[in-house]
Amino acid sequence: MFGFTDSDWASSIDDRRSVSANVFTLGSGAITWSSKKQATLALSTSKAEYVAATSAACQAIWLRRVLTDLQQEQKVATEIFCDNKTTIYMTKNPMFYSKTKHIDIRDHFIRDLVTKEEISMEYCSIQK
């Protein structure tokens, strides 16, 4: 199972919020997908991607559990592909920076999952 995440920064011109999107594929086909305007205002593209990656991670956790119920336990971390290197770095390094200190706790949920090796964030350039 693989996941893909992306975001569209500040696309809503009424409130400048971004859109999160993700798709999960299992075997050959797409099994779940979502496109949803974010509930918080992202100050940068990295933050928008970070919020999108967190919601993708939540979906990954649920999918892993359902697959376990269906006798298809995922033994390795679920890879989620993202086209923003800063975001990936932010999920892997649980440090406290002045530029990320405003990010809400709920959006840092993804760090916990990466540390526990339930998911792993990978880079995927837009050319591929």
Next chain:
Amino acid sequence: MLQEEVYVTQPKGFVKEGNETKVYKLKKALYGLKQAPRMWYSKIDGYLKKKGYMRSENEPTLYVKKEGKNDFIIICLYVDDIIYTSSSIFLVHEFKSQMMNEFEMSDMGLLHYFLGLEVYQIEDRIFISQRKYTSDLLNKFGMSNCKPAATPMNLNEKLQQQDGGEKADAKSFRSLVGGLIYLTHTRPDIAFSVGVISRFMQQLSKLHYGAAKKVMRYIAGTLEYGIWY
């Protein structure tokens, strides 16, 4: 069994002569009763659990039963629609006969239609689509003969709440958006555009309606789209 006290007037054909002024007290749920769906669910849920099918904690519509080392059967329950699959033909037959003995159910054979989703199963592949649903939706809005569009949305189109455009029919717009949201169950390609148009339920203008029509013209040209597994 009903928990509450419920009385009904004597229905046609069940009128007791000499007692026409009296009412019936219900022992069991009747079709259309407020409690009926709940009663049905507790009945089928209790029955499946009794037979060893475990309900998934992560997805309440799923029931799984393991048999031996490797075999299992998966059941998906939607009110009184049931779909099931298994690693063993024996478990399939067992489940089918159990259900047909306990409830008045009919076997519809191989799955080809579920909640408006069309399913085609050939050899080792499965295709799901909403072709019929899409053409019904286009008919409902009088767009079955419209000119198909190549994309669901214009590039870099920026819609906003107050665009000064003329007011449009909000009721039919809401119905249209609702119809399109249901279509995203098999169409990830329109998920973004549907998300965008669904932001303008209030403050609707002709421009928003135009964007929704564009999505409709796109799906008119891509009726056959679905997903292969």
